[in-house]
Amino acid sequence: MTDPPDTTTGRRPGGRTARVRAQVLDAVRAELAEGGHEGLTMEGVATRSGVHRATVYRRWRDVGGLLADLIDAAGEIDWQPPDTGSLRGDLTALNREIQESLVVRPSFAIALMAASFHSEQAARAQTRLWADRYAQCEILVERASARGELPAHHTDARRLLIAATAPLYHQLVLLRAEPNPRLPEQAAATAVLAATAGAFSVRREESG
Amino acid sequence: MTDPPDTTTGRRPGGRTARVRAQVLDAVRAELAEGGHEGLTMEGVATRSGVHRATVYRRWRDVGGLLADLIDAAGEIDWQPPDTGSLRGDLTALNREIQESLVVRPSFAIALMAASFHSEQAARAQTRLWADRYAQCEILVERASARGELPAHHTDARRLLIAATAPLYHQLVLLRAEPNPRLPEQAAATAVLAATAGAFSVRREESG
Structure with missing residues (x-):
């Protein structure tokens, strides 16, 4: 989970996109567990996830975007x-x-x-x-x-x-x-x- | 409400204390109404209330103290x-x-x-x-x-x-x-x- 994303596997965009999302959402959960929602920052999530900051900002934009996606992920559980x-x-x-x-x-x-x-x-x-x-x-x-x-x-x-x-x-x-x-x-x-x-x-x- | 507290009436500490509290809590309500709890700052409350910053910090310490006192004031209503x-x-x-x-x-x-x-x-x-x-x-x-x-x-x-x-x-x-x-x-x-x-x-x- 702390490994940086492997950019050589960029050929399977669906799989890589899903993997990056999993890494980022795992990092959001870990940051929430440690510091609550008030300690949640884009920087902290990027660092912990090992995903490039630029990717995190582009895809989730802000903390609200991260939280919304975490909630959506909860909704995808069967x-x-x-x-x-x-x-x-x-x-x-x-x-x-x-x-x-x-x-x-x-x-x-x-x-x-x-x-x-x-x-x-x-x-x-x-x-x-x-x-x-x-x-x-x-x-x-x-x-x-x-x-x-x-x-x-x-x-x-x-x-x-x-x-x-x-x-x-x-x-x-x-x-x-x-x-x-x-x-x-x-x-x-x-x-x-x-x-x-x-x-x-x-x-x-x-x-x- | 925007008048600064009258320091010449300091002889009646209970009355003045109550008046300063009313000014500050009115300012908290007005700030909450305008910007929600996220826009609430000690500085904003001090400025709006006309009460000296030092007094606001000494007596309420932080935004949590202001909110707690506002809630306590609600409890004092008959x-x-x-x-x-x-x-x-x-x-x-x-x-x-x-x-x-x-x-x-x-x-x-x-x-x-x-x-x-x-x-x-x-x-x-x-x-x-x-x-x-x-x-x-x-x-x-x-x-x-x-x-x-x-x-x-x-x-x-x-x-x-x-x-x-x-x-x-x-x-x-x-x-x-x-x-x-x-x-x-x-x-x-x-x-x-x-x-x-x-x-x-x-x-x-x-x-x-």
Whole structure:
């Protein structure tokens, strides 16, 4: 990872481009881990990655560009939502993943959220990633409906998912509470109770 | 506000101290409104406030100190939680206040959250303010219990309040969604349904 890019392999531009990107994004992760998003500089990333400064500036332009690409790379991972056989189990597993990503130190998730407050480009990338993840998770609600776990009315999957996950972000990111190992399941169970009571039910003509 | 502090009135230190603080915090608000937390500097605040630079540095030390004091000043406002006669009404009113504070431009609430990611002092001040506000709001749940709106088991007021309010912060701050005028009431209604279904009920021996 610290080797300079081998310019003699320039004949395969796709492969080399991908390799340079991997080197640079690895360096961004390492710099974030060491100094948080505030310690992140183009110079530091170029030096650590071993990629020519000019290349880093040309391709990523600024720190916002690096962060946005790191977020995009996270979106390219073949992530699959949990499938435990019940809505409560699925939401609990999802919340455990979220809690883990927020309490691990260094937390890239928190570094990216912090960065998105002052890089418009990173903020847009993050909003896209979140929209994708919530869209992917809608299947949890569809499966629960198919299993008969939810009221007959159509359930607004997005609202249910946000109700289930928002308390984790609120407690751990904004309120900076100590991690509570019961929180993932509590928040999941609350959302399921609310859903069962019809909190997210919409008449067909209202939805869409 | 742009007058320099009158050093001839130095005989009433409490009054003068309070006046200097008001001048400086007004300047912090104005600077935040113009340039966000990233444009905030000690020099800019000193110049705008008309307070001597040396005084600003001695008393607030750095930008984190200014932000922390601004947050503390917010906590000194005589804020009262809503009292509409029903839990759903109270939580809806509370959520409307929160939504308003997050969608107004410039939003001090968002500037302070952004700042708390990189000033430990501001972060601690904000955590204190939030803890105070949630503690003040526990009375909404006590009143609802007294009115018989909640299950007989003791209700965990803090968890109920976080469930009611977290979706607003999640949608507006982290997901940067367009403000939805129905969101305050939806999130309140969801929390009430969950509470009625026992989502926040604790046996006495578990609580406290």
